Amino acid sequence: DTEVTQTPKHLVMGMTNKKSLKCEQHMGHRAMYWYKQKAKKPPELMFVYSYEKLSINESVPSRFSPECPNSSLLNLHLHALQPEDSALYLCASSPLAGPDTQYFGPGTRLTVL
């Protein structure tokens, strides 16, 4: 089973709202990732968690706050977003945070009004 699940599939929020994106995997992977993808562009890495510790933060604005409660779950907390943050947010996992293959979830389509 190489499934990564993400909820919700779609999210519309105002600039003053607080919301969270959720990601779950049950493959025993120890690395999890958040990516942002704008239309017709490749995914851009935001955060990497390895063994539930944040190991890479690609200079993402503080209005995005990641959380890894355990090895199977990854959250992305959103607060005071801007319209330009509208994008497809992808979660991925890999066995380890090394050269291992990353497996992606279906994504959450976020629209900020």
Add this chain to the structure above:
Amino acid sequence: EDQVTQSPEALRLQEGESSSLNCSYTVSGLRGLFWYRQDPGKGPEFLFTLYSAGEEKEKERLKATLTKKESFLHITAPKPEDSATYLCAVRTSYDKVIFGPGTSLSVIP
């Protein structure tokens, strides 16, 4: 500077017309090269991982090859359902993953 490029940007093929997609990279040490397929509005679907020059992998109508500077994704006798964007990604020696811009493939019946 680490860089991954893909060509062509877009490709239209007739059903059954074989072709190749290119991924060229300039990175500080290659720890893996990945091919993904992505349908509109969905997450990338893993296809292949290649680790060293000379390595080849096949899956149905797709075959991926790797040299020291580039990778090719060969599509043999494509079908309309192969239409998608094909992404190449490289993991560098610093464990950073860099995606190429993708090739949009359309297979016409």
